[in-house]
Amino acid sequence: MKSEKRVILQAMEKRYNCLEICAGAGGQALGLEQAGFDHVALVEYEKDYCSCLKRNRPDWNVICGDVHDFDGNAYKGEIDLLAGGVPCPPFSIAGKQLGADDERDLFPQMLRLVGEIRPKAVMIENVRGLMGSSFASYRYSILRNLDKLGYSTHIQLLNACDFGVPQSRPRVIIVGVRKDFNDVFEFPCADVFEKKHTVGEALYDLMSAKGWKGAQAWRKNADKIAPTVVGGSKKHGGPDLGPTRARKAWAELGVDGTSVANEAPNAEFEGMPKLTPRMLARIQGFPDEWNFGEKKTAACRMIGNAFPPPVAMKIGLQILKTLDYECNNSDSKKELPQGVAV
Numbered sequence: 602m603k604s605e606k607r608v609i610l611q612a613m614e615k616r617y618n619c620l621e622i623c624a625g626a627g628g629q630a631l632g633l634e635q636a637g638f639d640h641v642a643l644v645e646y647e648k649d650y651c652s653c654l655k656r657n658r659p660d661w662n663v664i665c666g667d668v669h670d671f672d673g674n675a676y677k678g679e680i681d682l683l684a685g686g687v688p689c690p691p692f693s694i695a696g697k698q699l700g701a702d703d704e705r706d707l708f709p710q711m712l713r714l715v716g717e718i719r720p721k722a723v724m725i726e727n728v729r730g731l732m733g734s735s736f737a738s739y740r741y742s743i744l745r746n747l748d749k750l751g752y753s754t755h756i757q758l759l760n761a762c763d764f765g766v767p768q769s770r771p772r773v774i775i776v777g778v779r780k781d782f783n784d785v786f787e788f789p790c791a792d793v794f795e796k797k798h799t800v801g802e803a804l805y806d807l808m809s810a811k812g813w814k815g816a817q818a819w820r821k822n823a824d825k826i827a828p829t830v831v832g833g834s835k836k837h838g839g840p841d842l843g844p845t846r847a848r849k850a851w852a853e854l855g856v857d858g859t860s861v862a863n864e865a866p867n868a869e870f871e872g873m874p875k876l877t878p879r880m881l882a883r884i885q886g887f888p889d890e891w892n893f894g895e896k897k898t899a900a901c902r903m904i905g906n907a908f909p910p911p912v913a914m915k916i917g918l919q920i921l922k923t924l925d926y927e928c929n930n931s932d933s934k935k936e937l938p939q940g941v942a943v
Contacts (some may be wrong), residue, residue: 617637617681618638618641618679619638619640619682619684620641620642620682621642621643621644621684622668622707622714623668623686623688623707625650625903625908626654626904627643627658627907628909630643630913631913632908632911632912633914633917635914635917636913636920637917637918637921638917638921640661641676641679642662642663643662644671646666646668649902650903653903656892668707668710671710671714673714674718676717678718680719680721682720682724683711683718683724684726685711685726686908687706687707687711711725712743712747712750715750715777721779722779722786723747723752723775723777724916725777726775727773729771732773751779755777755778757788760772761909761911763791763797764791764912765792765798765886767799767800767826767827768827768884769827770909770912771829772912776788776919786923788916789915789916798826799825800825800884801824801854805819807865807880808820808865808866809865810865811864811866811868812868813868813870813874815871819855822855823855825853825854830884830885830904831843832905840860841859842856852873858876859875861875861901862875863897878897881901881904882904885907885909888910
């Protein structure tokens with residue numbers, strides 16, 4: 602913990618910056634902010650998400666528009682970290698898994714911006730499906746293009762439950778470090794010596810907020826981590842906790858996943874309680890003060906599609922260590938290879 606605070610303090614002193622695309626409701630951005638990055642700009646297409654970002658961080662430069670229309674040349678050579686959680690439907694198990702044939706695949710746009718901006722480091726987040734054998738050639742093409750653009754790459758599957766988040770949420774992380782830098786990046790290690798947080802521990806105070814008499818027994822039963830919180834698509838997303846198998850997993854924790862509640866159970870409530878948007882946000886690792894707005898369906902989509910801030914912070918700290926190492930050991934520089942068209 603002391604080393605993390607030291608890295609954050611150093612980052613605040615040196616003011617490393619970040620540009621993020623596909624920013625969503627701010628999970629990744631918040632985590633990177635907590636790690637010590639200043640945001641130069643956040644690009645997001647959906648208006649509800651843009652409003653969420655502006656509502657919670659009025660000082661952030663939120664560019665509400667299509668990333669296809671975003672020109673990175675204005676930021677060339679000025680960005681320390683280019684980050685983005687590109688849309689997951691092309692590779693999601695819950696989707697049709699069309700990969701590169703899916704119109705929502707924004708990896709080409711991320712690679713275009715890497716070439717235009719030439720950041721010192723790149724961080725890309727996506728779903729576990731990207732690691733599947735059916736997407737091996739596409740996955741390798743992403744890494745190959747980053748290599749041609751002048752970046753050494755690292756790829757790993759991380760699970761949020763290993764970093765203090767009470768939820769099983771495996772995500773693929775790709776980190777690129779520009780080749781004229783000393784690449785000392787390492788992925789954060791799981792907190793193997795720390796007891797995993799459970800749903801009961803995380804939500805007890807919220808569940809008991811209105812004096813529910815069954816809260817203590819519920820807490821004891823909900824002694825495991827949650828299944829993956831889902832957000833759904835704009836067309837099909839609803840305020841519920843996912844398909845049948847997901848609802849069954851929630852039921853084992855004593856949670857009714859058929860819909861989402863507006864408030865905590867009252868004192869005399871009997872049966873399985875439903876989660877509120879605030880409870881879902883807590884399970885994703887958001888601070889309670891993060892405001893997702895008053896529209897429950899939109900809030901659930903934003904929360905379910907987010908990247909847990911604690912995981913983003915851990916990765917961000919590792920990237921900062923790499924940038925700090927370069928800053929302190931910058932006597933020798935390598936020539937940066939010229940990029941290729943993507």
